[in-house]
Amino acid sequence: GFLMAKAQVLAAVGLGLGLVGLRYRRHLWHQVRWLLDMNPPQPDIALLAKVETCIFDCDGVIYQHGTAIPGVTEALKELRNAGKRLLFVTNAAGQSRASLAAKLTKLGVPGVTAADCVTSAYAAAAYLSTAHPQVKRAYTVGMGGLLDELRLAGITPVGEADVGGIEELLASGGTNDEVDAVVVGMLSDQSLCYARLAKAGAYARDKRRPFVGTNPDQNYPGGCQELIPAGGCMVAFVAYAAEREPDAIVGKPRQDLALLVAKLYALKPETTMMVGDRCNTDIAFGRSVGWHSLLVLSGCHTREDVSRARPYERPDYIAASVADLSKLV
Amino acid sequence: GFLMAKAQVLAAVGLGLGLVGLRYRRHLWHQVRWLLDMNPPQPDIALLAKVETCIFDCDGVIYQHGTAIPGVTEALKELRNAGKRLLFVTNAAGQSRASLAAKLTKLGVPGVTAADCVTSAYAAAAYLSTAHPQVKRAYTVGMGGLLDELRLAGITPVGEADVGGIEELLASGGTNDEVDAVVVGMLSDQSLCYARLAKAGAYARDKRRPFVGTNPDQNYPGGCQELIPAGGCMVAFVAYAAEREPDAIVGKPRQDLALLVAKLYALKPETTMMVGDRCNTDIAFGRSVGWHSLLVLSGCHTREDVSRARPYERPDYIAASVADLSKLV
Numbered sequence: 001g002f003l004m005a006k007a008q009v010l011a012a013v014g015l016g017l018g019l020v021g022l023r024y025r026r027h028l029w030h031q032v033r034w035l036l037d038m039n040p041p042q043p044d045i046a047l048l049a050k051v052e053t054c055i056f057d058c059d060g061v062i063y064q065h066g067t068a069i070p071g072v073t074e075a076l077k078e079l080r081n082a083g084k085r086l087l088f089v090t091n092a093a094g095q096s097r098a099s100l101a102a103k104l105t106k107l108g109v110p111g112v113t114a115a116d117c118v119t120s121a122y123a124a125a126a127y128l129s130t131a132h133p134q135v136k137r138a139y140t141v142g143m144g145g146l147l148d149e150l151r152l153a154g155i156t157p158v159g160e161a162d163v164g165g166i167e168e169l170l171a172s173g174g175t176n177d178e179v180d181a182v183v184v185g186m187l188s189d190q191s192l193c194y195a196r197l198a199k200a201g202a203y204a205r206d207k208r209r210p211f212v213g214t215n216p217d218q219n220y221p222g223g224c225q226e227l228i229p230a231g232g233c234m235v236a237f238v239a240y241a242a243e244r245e246p247d248a249i250v251g252k253p254r255q256d257l258a259l260l261v262a263k264l265y266a267l268k269p270e271t272t273m274m275v276g277d278r279c280n281t282d283i284a285f286g287r288s289v290g291w292h293s294l295l296v297l298s299g300c301h302t303r304e305d306v307s308r309a310r311p312y313e314r315p316d317y318i319a320a321s322v323a324d325l326s327k328l329v
Numbered sequence: 330g331f332l333m334a335k336a337q338v339l340a341a342v343g344l345g346l347g348l349v350g351l352r353y354r355r356h357l358w359h360q361v362r363w364l365l366d367m368n369p370p371q372p373d374i375a376l377l378a379k380v381e382t383c384i385f386d387c388d389g390v391i392y393q394h395g396t397a398i399p400g401v402t403e404a405l406k407e408l409r410n411a412g413k414r415l416l417f418v419t420n421a422a423g424q425s426r427a428s429l430a431a432k433l434t435k436l437g438v439p440g441v442t443a444a445d446c447v448t449s450a451y452a453a454a455a456y457l458s459t460a461h462p463q464v465k466r467a468y469t470v471g472m473g474g475l476l477d478e479l480r481l482a483g484i485t486p487v488g489e490a491d492v493g494g495i496e497e498l499l500a501s502g503g504t505n506d507e508v509d510a511v512v513v514g515m516l517s518d519q520s521l522c523y524a525r526l527a528k529a530g531a532y533a534r535d536k537r538r539p540f541v542g543t544n545p546d547q548n549y550p551g552g553c554q555e556l557i558p559a560g561g562c563m564v565a566f567v568a569y570a571a572e573r574e575p576d577a578i579v580g581k582p583r584q585d586l587a588l589l590v591a592k593l594y595a596l597k598p599e600t601t602m603m604v605g606d607r608c609n610t611d612i613a614f615g616r617s618v619g620w621h622s623l624l625v626l627s628g629c630h631t632r633e634d635v636s637r638a639r640p641y642e643r644p645d646y647i648a649a650s651v652a653d654l655s656k657l658v
Contacts, residue, residue, distance in 0.1 A: 166517040169557070189496070192523040202555035224503040
C-alpha cells in the first residue's frame with residue numbers, strides 16, 4: 001500500500017516535470033548549452049524545411065555601408081522561389097516602411113514592398129497610435145522616415161524648423177511649441193543641433209507628455225574606422241536633460257514590437273525565424289516570442305560576443321552570412 | 330569592587346561615544362534634523378564672524394540669465410569690506426578662470442581676479458595634468474573657456490574643425506585624429522553637431538584614452554521658459570556611444586575638486602562657507618570636505634527640494650539670497 005502510493009507520487013512528479021520540460025524544451029536546451037559553453041550549430045535543411053517566414057534585420061545582414069553583402073540577394077531569391085515569406089525589421093529610425101522597401105529594391109532584393117517592412121520609426125508611430133491615441137503633435141528628433149511614419153499615423157511632427165544653438169533657440173521664442181508628445185531617434189545629418197535636443201529635453205520634462213525612444217542602439221559601423229553613435233545616444237541625451245526615462249523604447253529587442261509583427265503577419269513561432277547580426281537586439285527580440293533565431297557573422301557580433309551574451313540573447317543557430325541559406329532550400 | 334568596575338566601563342563607553350559625537354557633531358546634527366524633518370536655520374552674525382572665506386557658485390547665486398541678482402554685488406562689497414575672502418566656483422565649462430573673472434567684474438562684483446575663480450573647465454585641465462600627465466592632444470566637445478584652460482595646461486584641444494553630420498564626417502576622413510584623451514562638456518552654440526559628438530564617442534571607446542566629463546549637471550534655466558540641457562547631457566551622449574562611463578566627472582560635487590580648492594587657497598573647514606543654489610552639486614560639494622554650507626533660494630532649488638534631498642546634500646543654512654548676508658557683517 002505505502003510503497004505503491006510512493007511510486008504513484010513519484011510517477012506523477014516525473015510526468016509533471018516531463019511536461020514542463022517539453023513545454024520549455026528550447027529554453028532548457030539554451031540553458032544546458034550555455035552551462036556547457038557549447039556553440040550554437042549551423043542552420044540545416046531540416047530547419048529551413050520547417051520555417052515558412054524569415055525575418056531579416058537589415059544593416060550588417062542584408063547590406064553594409066549602403067552596398068549589398070555578397071551572395072545575399074541571390075540567397076533571398078532562392079528563399080522566395082522555395083516559397084518562403086521574407087520580412088525585414090530594422091531599428092534604423094531614419095527609414096519609413098516605404099523608404100526601406102525602396103532601398104532594398106535598389107540593392108537588388110526581389111519583390112519587396114512596404115508591407116514586408118517594419119522599422120522602429122513605424123513602431124514609434126504605431127505605439128503612439130495605440131497607447132496614446134490622443135497625441136496630435138509630437139516634438140520629434142529624427143529624420144525623414146520617422147517624420148513620414150508619424151504623419152501617416154495622423155501625428156504632426158514638430159522640430160524640423162529648429163536649428164542652431166542656444167542663441168537661435170532664444171531668438172525663436174524659446175520652448176513654447178504646443179506639443180503633446182516627444183519622439184526621439186537617430187538624427188545624424190546637419191540638422192542635429194543644440195536647439196532641437198534642448199526643446200526635446202524641455203518638453204519631455206513634463207510627464208504628462210508621452211516620451212518615446214525609437215531604439216536603444218549605442219553605435220554602428222556607419223562607414224567609419226570606428227563605431228559611431230546610433231539612435232540610442234540621442235535618446236540618452238534627451239532622457240538625461242529631462243531627468244526621465246522614456247515611456248517606451250519601441251524598436252528591437254522590445255517584445256511588444258515582436259508581438260505586433262507576429263500579429264501583423266499572423267506568424268506562428270515554430271515556422272518563423274529571426275535573422276540578425278546582434279545578440280542583444282535581434283536575437284533577444286526573436287527569442288522573446290519563441291521564433292527560431294539565427295545569428296549571421298556578416299555584421300556586428302562575433303562568436304566571442306555569443307559566448308559573452310546573456311542566456312536569452314544566445315542564438316539557436318549561427319551562420320557566416322545569409323548567403324549560406326541558399327544551400328539549404 | 331564589581332559595581333565600581335561596571336561604573337568605570339560605563340563611564341569609558343560614555344566618554345568614547347561623547348568624543349565620537351563631538352568629532353562628528355555636524356554630521357549627527359544633520360541626521361537628527363533630517364529625522365525630525367526640521368528646516369535648516371538662516372545664517373546669523375555668529376556664523377559670519379567665524380567664516381573667513383566665502384565660496385560662491387555663480388549661476389542662480391550671483392547672476393541669472395546674464396544679469397546680477399538684485400542686492401548681490403552690494404552684499405559682496407560689504408563682505409569684502411569686512412575682510413572676507415571671496416572665491417567663485419562654477420560648473421560652467423564654457424568659462425575659463427579668466428573669462429569668469431571678466432564676467433563677474435562686468436556685472437559689478439568688485440576686485441575679482443582669475444586667481445579667485447575656479448571653473449569645471451579648469452578642473453578638467455587640472456585633472457588631466459595631474460592624473461594623466463602624458464596627455465598632449467585631447468578630443469574636446471566644449472566651448473572657448475574649456476579649450477583655453479586645456480591650452481594653458483599644455484594640452485592641444487582637437488575638434489573645433491569638425492562640423493556637420495555624418496556625410497561631412499565621412500568626407501573629412503572619418504575618425505582618424507591622433508588624440509590621447511577625450512574631454513566632454515557643455516557645448517550649446519552652433520558648433521554642437523553629429524560629427525563632433527560622433528568623434529568623441531568613437532575615440533572614447535578605446536579605454537587607453539582617459540575620458541573626462543566636466544560636470545554632471547542635467548539642465549539649467551538658460552533664459553528659457555523651461556529648463557534646457559546642461560553639460561551633463563553631452564557627457565551622457567558620448568558615454569552611451571562609447572559604452573563607457575567617464576573616468577572622472579571633475580566638476581562639483583566631486584570631492585577631489587573641493588580638496589583641490591582647499592589646497593589652492595589653504596582653506597580650513599571651520600572658517601570656510603560654500604554658498605550655492607543646488608543641494609546635489611553645491612551643498613554636497615561643500616559638505617564633502619566639511620565646509621559650512623548655505624543654500625540660497627535665488628536660483629534652482631526650493632525648500633521642498635531641501636526636504637527631498639539626501640542627508641549629505643542638506644545645507645546647514647538657508648537664505649533667500651546672497652543679498653541677505655549684507656545685514657550680518
